[in-house]
Amino acid sequence: MGLDIRLPLGLLFLVTGGMMAVYGLLTHGSAIYRKSLGIDINLVWGLVLLLFGVTMLLLAYLDRRRLAAAPPVNPSSDEVPSSRPRGH
Amino acid sequence: MSTASALAIGLRTNLTGIDWLIMLVYFAFVLGIGFLLKRHMRTSTDFFLAGRALPAWVCGLAFISANLGAQEVIGMGASGAKYGIATSQFYWIGAIPAMVFVGLFMMPFYYGSKARSVPEYLKLRYDEKTRAWNAGSFAIMTVFSSGISMYAMAKLIQVLHIFDGMFLHLGLPVGWIFHFSIFLSAVIVLGYISLGGLTSAIYNEVLQFFLIVAGFMPLVWIGLKNVGGWHGIQRALVPAYTHSWRGMAHAGTNPLGTQWYALVFGLGFVLSFGYWCTDFLVIQSAMAAESHLAARRVPLIAAIPKMFFPFLVILPGLIAISVPTVSQRMMGQAQTAPTSPAARGVPSSAPMASGASSALVGRGLVPVKIDPVNGRVLTDNKGKPLLDYDLATPNMLLHFFPTGMLGLGLTALLASFMSGMAGNVTAFNTVWTYDIYQSYIHKHGSDAHYLWMGRMATIGGVALSIGAAYFVTSFNNIMDALQLVFSFVNAPLLATFLLGMFWKRTTGHGAFWGLLSGTCAAALHTGLTLPADVSGVGIHGGWIAVLHVYPSTMAQTFWTAIWAFCVCLAMTVGLSLMTKPREEKDLVGLVYSLTPKPAEGHLLWYQRPASLAILVLAMVVVLNLVFL
Numbered sequence: 267m268g269l270d271i272r273l274p275l276g277l278l279f280l281v282t283g284g285m286m287a288v289y290g291l292l293t294h295g296s297a298i299y300r301k302s303l304g305i306d307i308n309l310v311w312g313l314v315l316l317l318f319g320v321t322m323l324l325l326a327y328l329d330r331r332r333l334a335a336a337p338p339v340n341p342s343s344d345e346v347p348s349s350r351p352r353g354h
Numbered sequence: 355m356s357t358a359s360a361l362a363i364g365l366r367t368n369l370t371g372i373d374w375l376i377m378l379v380y381f382a383f384v385l386g387i388g389f390l391l392k393r394h395m396r397t398s399t400d401f402f403l404a405g406r407a408l409p410a411w412v413c414g415l416a417f418i419s420a421n422l423g424a425q426e427v428i429g430m431g432a433s434g435a436k437y438g439i440a441t442s443q444f445y446w447i448g449a450i451p452a453m454v455f456v457g458l459f460m461m462p463f464y465y466g467s468k469a470r471s472v473p474e475y476l477k478l479r480y481d482e483k484t485r486a487w488n489a490g491s492f493a494i495m496t497v498f499s500s501g502i503s504m505y506a507m508a509k510l511i512q513v514l515h516i517f518d519g520m521f522l523h524l525g526l527p528v529g530w531i532f533h534f535s536i537f538l539s540a541v542i543v544l545g546y547i548s549l550g551g552l553t554s555a556i557y558n559e560v561l562q563f564f565l566i567v568a569g570f571m572p573l574v575w576i577g578l579k580n581v582g583g584w585h586g587i588q589r590a591l592v593p594a595y596t597h598s599w600r601g602m603a604h605a606g607t608n609p610l611g612t613q614w615y616a617l618v619f620g621l622g623f624v625l626s627f628g629y630w631c632t633d634f635l636v637i638q639s640a641m642a643a644e645s646h647l648a649a650r651r652v653p654l655i656a657a658i659p660k661m662f663f664p665f666l667v668i669l670p671g672l673i674a675i676s677v678p679t680v681s682q683r684m685m686g687q688a689q690t691a692p693t694s695p696a697a698r699g700v701p702s703s704a705p706m707a708s709g710a711s712s713a714l715v716g717r718g719l720v721p722v723k724i725d726p727v728n729g730r731v732l733t734d735n736k737g738k739p740l741l742d743y744d745l746a747t748p749n750m751l752l753h754f755f756p757t758g759m760l761g762l763g764l765t766a767l768l769a770s771f772m773s774g775m776a777g778n779v780t781a782f783n784t785v786w787t788y789d790i791y792q793s794y795i796h797k798h799g800s801d802a803h804y805l806w807m808g809r810m811a812t813i814g815g816v817a818l819s820i821g822a823a824y825f826v827t828s829f830n831n832i833m834d835a836l837q838l839v840f841s842f843v844n845a846p847l848l849a850t851f852l853l854g855m856f857w858k859r860t861t862g863h864g865a866f867w868g869l870l871s872g873t874c875a876a877a878l879h880t881g882l883t884l885p886a887d888v889s890g891v892g893i894h895g896g897w898i899a900v901l902h903v904y905p906s907t908m909a910q911t912f913w914t915a916i917w918a919f920c921v922c923l924a925m926t927v928g929l930s931l932m933t934k935p936r937e938e939k940d941l942v943g944l945v946y947s948l949t950p951k952p953a954e955g956h957l958l959w960y961q962r963p964a965s966l967a968i969l970v971l972a973m974v975v976v977l978n979l980v981f982l
Contacts, residue, residue: 269390271412271557278383278561279568282376282762289372289758298756302576308758311572318564 270329276322283315369516373761380565380765384546384772387557391550398804401551402784403470404642408553412560413648414655416639418663419559420777422566427667427770428506431747434671435720437908438595439981441671442664447622450657450974452630454967457653460631461640462952463855465649467943470641472634473789479854479944481862482793487869489789491843492634493782497815499635500778501822506744507771508535508823514748516764536823539768540816543775547783548812555780556639562773563659569766570666576754577673590676597981611887611906620912624919628848635781646952647963654966661974667747674746675718677753716741719749775819783811842880845915846872846922853926858938858945864930872922879917885910 290309293299299306395401433441469475473492477485509532511517517531546554581587588596599614612620630636630653640652716722723732723742732740751763787807792799799807846869853860853868884896885907891897895910904910942948954962 269387269394269557271560274383274387274390274557275561275564278380279564281379285372285375285379286758286762293758298758301754301756302572302759303579303754305576307572307576307756311568311759311762315568318568 270326272322272326272329276319276324276326279315279319280323281319283312283317283319286312287316288312368757369519369761369764370757372758373764376758376761377765377768380769381542383561384542384558385549387561388546388549388554391554391557394553395549395551395805398787398801398808400553401805401808402780402787403638404551404553404556406642407644408556408642408648410643410648410651410655412556413639413643413652415563415659416556416559416642417636417652417656418660419563419566419773420636420639422559422563422770422773426663426774427566427570427767428510428744428747430664430667431671431674431750432743434668435675435718435746436671436741436743438591439597439664439668439672440594440599441668442977442981443617443621445661445664446974446978447618448626449630450661450970451622452626453653453657453660454970455627456631456637456640457650457657458963458967459946460851460855461650461653462646462949463944463946464637464641465643465646466949466952470788471784472632472637473785475944476850476854476865477789477793479941480860480865484850484862484866484869485789485793487866488847489785489793491873493785493790495843496635496778496782496785497818498822498826500775500782500815500819501824502826503771503774503778504536504539504819505823505826507539507768508532510744510748510767510771511535513745514752514764536820539772539775540820543772543779544812544816547776547779548809551808552638552642552780552784555776556642558776559639559773562769565762565769566766567666569763569769570670572759573750573754573763574666574669574673577670577677577750580754581673581676587672587676591672595672595675599978611885611904612909612912616909616912616916620916624845624848624915625912627852628844628915628919632844632847632851634785635777638781638784639777647957650952650963651966654963654970657970658973661970661977670750671743671746674720674750677718719753720746721749779812779815779819782815783808786811786815842873842876842914842918845876845918849919849923849926853923853930854945856946857930858941858947859930859935860926861930861933861935863933864926864928867929868922868924868926871925872918875921876914876918879914880910883910883913 286308290306290312294306294309394405397405399405430441430444433444464472464475467475467478469478471489473485473489476488512532512535517534518528521528521531521534546558550557578584578586581590584596640649643649643652720741720743723740724730748767751760751767755763787804791807791811792804796803796807849872850865850869854865878898880895881898882896882900883902883904884891884900885894885904887906888894891900894907904913938948959965
C-alpha cells in the first residue's frame with residue numbers, strides 16, 4: 267500500500283506525547299499527581315511516547331531514503347514477486 | 355443507593371481539556387488514515403485483502419489487535435480479578451501453541467490455495483454446503499462479537515460517567531449516553547472501514563496496539579508500585595491467585611474450577627486451536643501479507659507480544675483486588691479466601707459481616723454488581739453478592755491516573771473496543787461479499803460491483819452489530835459469554851480443518867454432517883449441565899435438564915468444547931469412510947501430504963519460520979516455569 271504505517275504511527279505518538287509532556291511541565295508538582303503516587307506521569311510518559319514517535323518517523327524516513335537511492339528489487343527471500351514497491 | 359454505586363461515584367471521571375484533546379487527536383488520526391487510503395481502494399482485492407501487499411510485522415500486530423477487543427482488555431482484567439494469574443493460561447496455553455501451529459502448518463494452505471477467506475478454503479477442500487454452513491455461522495458470530503464490543507463500550511462510558519459533563523453542559527438527558535456511545539462508535543468504525551477497507555482496519559489495529567501498550571504500561575507500573583510489586587500481590591492474595599498451575603490437579607482446588615487435563619485439552623487444544631487456526635477474524639490479517647513466507651511469519655511474530663500481554667491486561671485485575679478496599683468494612687469470608695481472611699490486607703479487627711446483606715463494598719477496587727433496573731445488589735444462588743469484575747480495569751485507570759494520562763488510558767480502552775469491532779466488521783464484509791453474496795446471490799458481477807457490495811456490507815454489518823449490542827445484556831462476564839458462543843461454533847470446526855488438511859480421505863459429506871453434529875453436541879451439553887456460579891437455570895445451561903453441575907462456567911465451557919470436538923471428529927471420520935473420496939489431483943495445495951513443501955533452502959537458519967517457532971515456544975515454557 268502507498269502509505270507507510272510508521273508515518274501516521276510516529277506522528278500520532280509525537281503529537282500525543284508532546285501534549286502530555288507539555289501539560290506535565292505546566293502542572294509539575296501539582297496535587298493531581300497524588301493519584302499516581304507523586305510521579306509526574308504526564309511528563310515522564312509523555313517523553314517516552316515522544317521518543318517512540320520520533321523513532322518511528324526516523325525509521326520511515328531512512329527507509330524512504332534508502333528506497334529512493336536504490337530502485338526496488340524483489341528480495342530473494344520471497345517466492346512470490348510483488349509488483350508493488352516495498353514501502354515499509 | 356448501595357455503597358457500590360458510591361464507589362463508582364467516588365471514582366467519577368473528571369476529564370479536563372487535555373483528556374478530550376488526546377481523545378480527539380486519536381480519532382482524527384483514525385479517520386484520517388481512512389481518507390488517505392481511500393484513493394488506493396481500486397479493486398475488491400485492495401478492499402478485502404489489503405492488496406496482499408503488507409509486511410509481516412504490520413499484519414502480525416493486526417493479528418493480535420483484531421482479538422484485542424473488549425474480551426481482551428476488560429474481560430482479561432475481570433478474569434484476572436476473579437480467577438487470578440491462572441487467567442494467563444488463556445495466553446500461554448490458550449493462544450501461543452495454536453499461533454505457532456497455524457503459522458507453521460496451516461498458513462501454507464490458507465495463503466497458498468489462493469482462497470480469499472476461510473470459508474472459501476472449505477469450499478475448495480470440501481464442498482459448497484460446508485462453506486455455506488461455515489460462512490453463515492461465522493457471519494452471525496462476527497456480528498455478535500462486534501455487538502458485544504459495542505455494548506461493553508457503551509456500558510463502560512455510561513458507568514464511568516465519561517460523557518456526563520458534556521451532556522449536562524449541553525442540556526441533554528443523561529439517559530441518552532448509552533445510545534449516543536453506541537452510535538458514535540458505530541459511525542467511527544463505519545467511517546474508516548468503508549473508506550479504506552481491510553488496509554485501513556489493519557493500519558488502525560497497529561495504531562491501537564501501540565496505544566493500548568502505551569496506555570496500560572504505566573497503569574501496571576504505578577499499580578505495582580502501590581501494592582509493593584509482585585511480592586506485594588503475593589502477600590495480599592491466596593497462593594492460587596499468583597500461581598498459574600497451583601491446585602490444577604482437582605477442580606475444587608483452583609479458582610478456575612477445572613482440572614489440568616480439561617484445561618490443556620479443552621482450552622489449550624480445542625478452544626484455542628479452534629479460534630486461532632480457523633477463525634477468519636484473525637486469519638484475514640495473515641492473508642493480507644505480501645508473500646507466502648510473510649504470511650507464515652505473521653502468527654509467529656504476533657505470538658511474541660501476545661505472550662507478554664498477561665502482564666498488561668491481567669495484572670491490573672490482580673492489582674485491583676490487592677489494593678486495600680476503599681471502605682474499611684469488609685464482607686467477611688464471602689469471597690475466595692476462607693483460609694486467610696487477613697491475607698488480603700484486612701485488619702484482623704475488621705468487623706465480620708454476619709450475613710451477605712450488610713456492608714457490601716466489593717473487594718479492592720472491584721465493586722459489587724448492581725441491577726441496572728432497580729439499583730439493588732445482585733446475588734448468586736447462595737445469597738452471596740456478585741462482584742462486578744468487568745469494572746476492575748476501568749476502576750484501576752480512574753484510581754491511579756491523573757488528568758492527561760487518564761485521557762490516554764481511556765483512549766486506549768476505547769481503541770481496544772474499536773479494534774475488536776473493526777476486525778469483526780472487516781471479516782463480516784469479506785465473508786458476506788465473497789462467500790454469501792458472490793456465491794449464492796449475484797454470481798457474475800463486475801469487480802467494481804463487489805467493491806460497492808463490500809462497502810454496503812460494512813454498513814449492514816455495523817447496523818446488525820448495533821442490533822446485537824442491544825440484545826446482549828444478560829451476562830455477568832463478557833469473557834464467559836464469548837467463550838460460550840465460540841464453543842458452539844468453533845470447537846467442532848477444528849476437527850473439520852485438521853481432518854481436511856491432514857487426512858486426504860476426508861469427504862465433504864463427512865465434514866458437513868460432522869460439523870452439524872458437533873455444534874448440536876455443544877448445545878446439548880450446555881443444555882444438560884449447569885455451572886455452580888450462576889444464579890440458576892437459564893442461558894448458562896440446564897435448559898433441558900440438569901444432569902451434572904460444574905464448579906464454574908469456565909469448566910462447563912471447556913467440557914462443551916471437548917464434547918463438540920470429539921463428536922465432530924468421530925462423525926466426520928465415520929461418514930468419510932462411508933462416502934466417496936475426491937481424486938488426489940484435486941487436492942493438491944489443500945492437503946498436507948499432497949502439497950510440495952515450501953522451499954526454504956535459500957533461507958538462513960534464523961530466517962526460517964521453524965526457528966522462530968522454537969524460540970516462541972521456549973519463551974512460553976520459561977514464562978510458565980516462572981509463574982508455576
